[in-house]
Amino acid sequence: xxxxxxxxxxxxxxxxxxxxxxxxxxxxxxxxxxxxxxxxxxxxxxxxxxxxxxxxxxxxxxxxxxxxxxxxxxxxxxxxxxxxxxxxxxxxxxxxxxxxxxxxxxxxxxxxxxxxxxxxxxxxxxxxxxxxxxxxxxxxxxxxxxxxxxxxxxxxxxxxxxxxxxxxxxxxxxxxxxxxxxxxxxxxxxxxxxxxxxxxxxxxxxxxxxxxxxxxxxxxxxxxxxxxxxxxxxxxxxxxxxxxxxxxxxxxxxxxxxxxxxxx
Numbered sequence: 466x467x468x469x470x471x472x473x474x475x476x477x478x479x480x481x482x483x484x485x486x487x488x489x490x491x492x493x494x495x496x497x498x499x500x501x502x503x504x505x506x507x508x509x510x511x512x513x514x515x516x517x518x519x520x521x522x523x524x525x526x527x528x529x530x531x532x533x534x535x536x537x538x539x540x541x542x543x544x545x546x547x548x549x550x551x552x553x554x555x556x557x558x559x560x561x562x563x564x565x566x567x568x569x570x571x572x573x574x575x576x577x578x579x580x581x582x583x584x585x586x587x588x589x590x591x592x593x594x595x596x597x598x599x600x601x602x603x604x605x606x607x608x609x610x611x612x613x614x615x616x617x618x619x620x621x622x623x624x625x626x627x628x629x630x631x632x633x634x635x636x637x638x639x640x641x642x643x644x645x646x647x648x649x650x651x652x653x654x655x656x657x658x659x660x661x662x663x664x665x666x667x668x669x670x671x672x673x674x675x676x677x678x679x680x681x682x683x684x685x686x687x688x689x690x691x692x693x694x695x696x697x698x699x700x701x702x703x704x705x706x707x708x709x710x711x712x713x714x715x716x717x718x719x720x721x722x723x724x725x726x727x728x729x
Contacts (some may be wrong), residue, residue: 470520473530480519483656484511487664493672500675510671511664521663525655532651536644566618573611580604 472480487493488504488511497504511518519526584600587593 469516470523470526471516472519472526476526476530477515479652479656480515480659481512483660484508484664487660487668490665493665493668496669496672500672502672502675507668507671511668514667518663518667519659521666522655522658525651525658529648529651529655532648536648566614566621570611570615570618573607573614577604577607577611580607 485508488508493507497507580600581604584597584602584604587597587600
């Protein structure tokens with residue numbers, strides 16, 4: 466890994482996640498127990514060596530970023546498979562039908578209320594009965610139109626929401642759109658190559674260069690202590706010292722001559 470291949474800023478989190486996955490694997494955990502460093506120190510080394518480690522999966526990363534750039538509009542898009550789906554054109558505005566679906570019930574309800582109010586006022590006033598009847602009839606017709614268009618709007622809204630749901634396969638599992646699925650596969654291929662060809666060899670090499678951890682129960686500074694053997698007291702040239710004392714005569718502790726005592 467003598468080459469440097471920096472990643473984009475938005476892919477740094479994916480690299481860190483892949484690094485954590487490899488450090489948490491059983492192989493690296495087993496090597497960590499035999500080495501003298503911890504998982505946090507190993508992670509810091511992996512993050513610092515990111516540009517060099519990423520060079521091992523350069524081809525997969527370029528394929529992933531090129532596909533992402535094309536999907537996001539940063540490059541030429543295949544016209545045979547438009548992102549909006551087959552047979553659909555990109556809408557530049559809201560459209561006349563949605564606007565009418567919203568405004569028609571409101572206008573019809575306002576007109577119905579106006580016609581009914583004027584018609585019943587004229588009927589109560591006993592003036593212009595023919596006009597009052599016409600207004601009342603127009604009011605009820607407007608109210609029916611408002612109710613009908615409101616029902617159609619709710620139905621259209623429900624169908625729009627159902628059409629924008631995530632499409633599912635025949636087995637009931639969710640199915641991703643084509644461009645997004647291709648992008649996910651390219652990303653997984655890059656991360657798989659990064660873990661296999663880049664991160665894992667780097668971590669194994671780092672752990673192989675570390676000295677082995679000291680055995681449990683022995684301090685790191687304790688070395689080999691020389692064994693001490695007691696002198697051989699059973700050799701023929703060694704004799705125990707003679708502790709026999711010379712003849713000793715104790716002093717005469719007889720007291721002075723007292724009356725009524727006899728000395729021998």
